[in-house]
Amino acid sequence: MSLSEEPIAPTPTTQQDAPSGFEETESVNTSMQEFHQLYQKLLVITLVLTGIIFISVWIFYSLNTALNYLIGACTGVVYLKMLAKDVEQLGAEKNRLSKNRFALFVGLIVLATQWHDLHVLPIFLGFLTYKATLLVYTVQTAFISDS
Template identity: 55%
Template sequence: MLERSSLIELEQLQLEGFTKVNTINTDRAAKSDRIIHEDVQPTPKIDAESESVSNEITDTDSSMVEFYQLVQELLLITLGLIGISFGCVWFFYSANIALNYLIGACAGLLYLRMLVKDVERLGSEKKQLSKARFALLIGLSVLASRLEQLEILPIFLGFLTYKITIMLYVIRTSLPSFLR
């Protein structure tokens, strides 16, 4: 009997404890609900440092947008020059030389893309440009010298097609300043 009465007392104590915990939790919830629903208006605090940081972020964003527009323009012009040059080489020379030119031009386009990725990472991740891009030109030259079907000069001239694009861009952007 003692065991049964002690079990009943224990259950009553647990129920009382549960009820007390529930009451405490309800009170806390009501207080937090009042705090949430009060009209508290935060005062905006903008100091000169945070404003300059936001200006730097905006300047960086606009610079990156300009960079991506320049990259897209250079890649499209390079693709156009490759197409025109490939057609001209095929018309005036043979299909083999035109394909050699195309191999070099595709390698030049890949080189330009690698250069863009390298410049893109320059400010945030790296402090200087990597030299791994040059392995592409060296590997292409070695491949052209080893295989009889490939000719070095058309491949090299095709590779330099992206340089023509850059020269055209520089001339186009600097020409208005010369006319002033």
């Protein structure tokens, strides 16, 4: 048998013919892209809600109360970023989520109780803005999927 007569193995042309490792890698990449899109969407909704609520609190209460809210909301955004980073590493590098984020919240509340100009309630409600974001996203998703 000469070199020109050796049988040539067919190359994979469809995803079904491709090795299973390729499918898993593609699936992971797609999942990570979806995760990053969701994270970006949640971040934008959180920032929009923060702006709307900050201006509303400033109009109806005072600048000091609005700034206290803003401190809490900014801490909530940092918490959301830490959570996203933790979730991103889940599976590949970690088996479970860390509890470091909770220390951020506890530190914020301790700071609010010790500092004379800070008020706990607006800071706490500001921190919970990211939870309101999850509600907005859930309602949007429910109405979009019904259409």
